[in-house]
Amino acid sequence: MGSEEASSVPKWASKPCIMGIDEAGRGPVLGPMVYGCLYCALSYQKTLSSLNFADSKTLKEEKREELFENLKADESIGWAVDVIDPKELSAKMLKKNKINLNEISHDSAIGLVIRVLNLGVLLTEVYVDTVGDPEKYRTKLSVRFPSIKFVVAKKADSLYTVVSGASIVAKVTRDRAVRDWVLDETADNIQRNFGSGYPGDPETKAWLENHKHPIFGFPSLVRFSWGTCTPYFKNLVEVLWESDQMDEDGSSGSNGKRQLKLSNVGITSSKRKSEEIESSGKGRCKFFQARKLEQLTHF
């Protein structure tokens, strides 16, 4: 959780403040998802509108970088980011009790609000680009922080300057994180031409194709839980998990649309699976059953 922090608590932070929250890298199949926020005194709002912030997607990379440097230098603006590692995204979405991407996103936004409040900033209004249903999301945030007025909207990043600013913070941080990504894997044939990370990007597609591994799948930069990965998994060595079996029994609810449906990856009936995954000690005395110790007559 978290990385860089804006400057120490400025004087204006004790006056009513507004904040915008936006995300970058929700769709890509690789790299971190970044939540960014930008805040300032309510009275600074007018000046903020003159700073040419716009939805980060409509800006060229150079312009985004320039605006980010400007806002960092602006003493009347505070900001913070939460960089969520792709390993964390995969692991949460593939947990035994799966956490979907919307929930991860909400938690990250809530984490940012907590961090800024803990800095001593008097937040009164917070503008959030929605994830999932705006009204449900707004209610969730309002219950959590009763003293703050939340505005949750679709395309908030183009509607509210403070959210546009947050989108620049998030996008620039995400781009830099991917560019400077330190790979965990030490195989010497891993290249860095990841592309944008979006599933449709030909450079990303080529990178995925060239970096699949029969046993390990992909380097951990890749979000294994993304549906984009499914076609690549077909040719890999099959891996059966206990939690997939539970999934087939229908214990987990429906998840985000991009989330990989696990039953597509595993094959065959659940009965066969559990027997293949581990020994059971079936038919033996309790001592052995509890320890899953089977008698072996041949290897």
Add this chain to the structure above:
Amino acid sequence: MEMEKETETETEINLSVKEEEGSKIEDVSGKVHQLPCSVKYNGPSSVSQYFKPKPTPTTGIQESFFRGRNLLGTTLPIPHPYSGFVIGKKSFVKRKASDMSEEKNSSCWEVKAKFQNLTYWNHDTLPSHDDAFSRSFHWLSVAEALHKPVTAEDLVSASMALKKMD
């Protein structure tokens, strides 16, 4: 047919130490991992380049990732005087290709490597003493108590205990 059934239920295992000249059995302690999944593959792979266990703030617990899943593991020593062994079918050198089938069915195994500890991994959950895997080691001490030859002293003390119960 009858014969085949016989061999399936009563397999004799001849275990031998690799006899290549000057070769020492490799010690793979610290490199043996028990994963909470079934990987449908047998053979070498670039494990050390892709599988990177890291220590966690909790003592004795390591964290790693495999195919996007978060694994939590701990390293268990194999109790003295036991050892772990990696065994493989004994390879017979310089034989005709027609003998291959015979080789497959042979019950001669040889030790390829040995280890004194192994790391077992749980998906999402912290390893604990309640895990079936760590509890399976109980069998070693139970087996010892069951199979240790009975001495005259044991018999005396056992019959004394029985008498007391009457």
